[in-house]
Amino acid sequence: MRGLIDLQAEIKLRRQAIEDIKQKLEQGDPIYDSPQRYKSCTEQALSEYRQRTSRTKYAQNPAYMQFREQIWEVSQxxxxxxxxxxxxxxxxxxADSDEDLVVGGVMQDYKCPLSARILEDPLSSTVCKHSYSRREVMEYLAGxxxxARCPATGCDKVITRQNLKENRELRKRVAAYERREEEREIKRRGTQLTQVID
Incomplete structure (x- = not known):
């Protein structure tokens, strides 16, 4: 799975290098050696990507999180x-606190972009794959x-009632996430109580 994520990142970086060259040409900027420019741009971008830690490459990737959750469900x-x-x-x-990574990774994936709260009865867009709490997105569309434009940051897709579908799999993952958070909180309180007693 990590290899696949790395390959997807490489494809994205290579496309970005081509797009940058194309934009400069469209703006009339002279580029005398496009192949060499493409090569140097992609090599630099790939080098920077490879220097990132596993947590920054994978722990915040929704596909990797879903993959690990599915493996856990069948093996643990x-x-x-x-x-x-x-x-x-x-x-x-x-420099990254555990809480920041959880928020940046798992937590963010399970939040509704409209309410900024954990998803409730999630609906997912078939055009951009973002998900929303049913009540919030229906009110948003009604208004x-x-x-309307997808409310997720950086998304410019248009959503309608017709392209929103019930997402049972996501609902299960949200419920599992909430159970994990409850268990973490219980464990944290138990640790604090032990420290007070000691």
Whole structure:
């Protein structure tokens, strides 16, 4: 799975290099050696990507999180720990608190972009794959005549009632996430109580 994510990242970086060259040409900027420029741009971008830690490459990737959750469900019992517990920290990760990574990775994936709260009865767009709490997105569309721009940051797709579908798999993942968070909170309170008693 990590190899696939790396390949997707490489394809994206190579496309971006081509797009940058194309834009410069369209703006009339002279580029005398496009192949060499493409090569140097992609080599630099790939080098920077490869220097990133495993947590920054994978722990915040929704596809990787879903993959690890599915593996956990068929091979383990109980709630899966936070994804950062499954991806060891490396030099360079020290500045990232565990809470920030959980929020940036798992938590963000399960939040409605309209309410900023955990998804409830999620609906997913078939045009951009973003998900929303049913009540919030229906109110959002009703207030915009039934058609509106996706409220997720950086998305410019248009959503309608017709391209929103019930997402049962996501609902299960949200429920599992909430159970994990409850277990973490219970464990945290138990640790605090033990420290007070000691």
């Amino acid at each position: 019992t109980g709630a899966m720990p936070p994804i950062t517990d499954l991806v060891p920290a490396e030099p360079g990760d020290e 915009n005549g039934g058609t």
